[in-house]
Amino acid sequence: MSNLIEAKGVTLRYGRNKTAVDDVSFTLPKGRVVGLLGHNGAGKTTLMKALVGLKATEGELTVLGRSPVAERSQLLTELSYIPDVAVLPRWARAHELITLMSGLQPKFSAERARQLLRRTSVGLNDKVKSLSKGMVVQLHLALIAAIDAKLMILDEPTLGLDVISRKGFYEMLIDEWCDGERSVLISTHQVEEIEALLTDVLMMDEGKLVLNLSLEAMESRFVALSHDPEAAEEVARAHPLLRYRSMGGKPAALFDGAPPPHLESMGQRFRPSLVDLFVALTRKPELAPRA
Structure with a gap:
């Protein structure tokens, strides 16, 4: 299987007036760590629900060679998934959840789960209700990563966690699950924290895929140019994607492609961050016009 996900013209509507996912097309090969980025309400969670068969769509969509809706039972035995509202039963102990998973998921390895838990501060006898939010997320990842799958789908997995907990989560994910064959699709709006982990980016804005790269x-492809304040008007006439201030405080502009030759002598090129590109290509919900 060359592509773990194949989406062509995927569209999902709520009622007559709301299009949550609008004509989205992409493929996801094996061995990739892909960030699905967008502001809240951009369509990320809806797309992920479609990928695991929770929402029917228009267009063509296969995940691990299967139709997510028609073959959902089989599909869920072959992938790992943590939704944005993931909840573990508060009464359960970690070892009880491992036993439960062994009975529910044919490709789950109890020994692997215990091995992964040893990387965390979660004990086998700890109850979920006694754990911090960060520890619950670590436990959930250990359970999901113990499934022998080729694809992991994570929807805002570190939402609400502190910086240290988020860092620990991603370190465990990369160290213990990513092996060059498996792929991960991570939905988040915490762009700056995952840029170093990613091989690819899918960026959504108002239901549309605005970047697949x-x-x-x-x-x-994208070039940032820092320049002196005196050159601001000349740079503006070149219609960059974004005008902002670089980390050094100098005015800067972000271009899709090389800046016009006459601007090159007015400034200095530098590598744009994914955050800069995110700001340039997506619209913050608070800036959207009111109905």
């Missing part, structure tokens, strides 16, 4: 291709 590898990080390597992004570096060669």
Whole structure:
């Protein structure tokens, strides 16, 4: 299977007036760590629900070679999924959840789950209700990562966690699950925290896919140019994607492609961050016009 996900013209509507996912097309090969980025309400969670068969869509969609809706039971035995509202039973102990997973998921390894838990501060006898939010997320990841799957789908997995907990989660994910064959699709709006983990970016805005690119291709396609304040009007006339201030405080502009040649002598190129690109290509919900 060359692509773990194949989506072509995927559209999902709520009623007559709300299009949550609008004509989205992409593929996800094996061995990739893909960030699905967008503001809250951009359509990320709806798309992920479609990928695991919770929402029917228009267009063509296969995940691990299966139709997510028609073959959902089989599909859920072959992938790992943590939704944005993931909840573990508060009464259960960690070892009881491992036993439960062993009975529910044919590709789950109890020994692997215990091995992963040893990387965390969660004990086998700890009850979920006694754990901090960060520890619950670590426990959930250990359970999901113990499934022998080729694809993991994570919807805002670190939402509400502190910086240290988020860092620990992603370190465990990369160290213990990503092996060059498996792929991960991570939905988040915490762009700056996951840029270093990603191989590819899918960026959504108001239901549409506005960017589908590898990080390597992004570096060669998008160019940032810092410049003196005196050159601001000349730079503005070149219609950059974004005008902002660089980390050094100098005015800067972000271009899709090389800046016009006459601007090159007015400034200095530098690598734009994924956050800068995110700001340039998506619209913050608070800026949207009111109905």
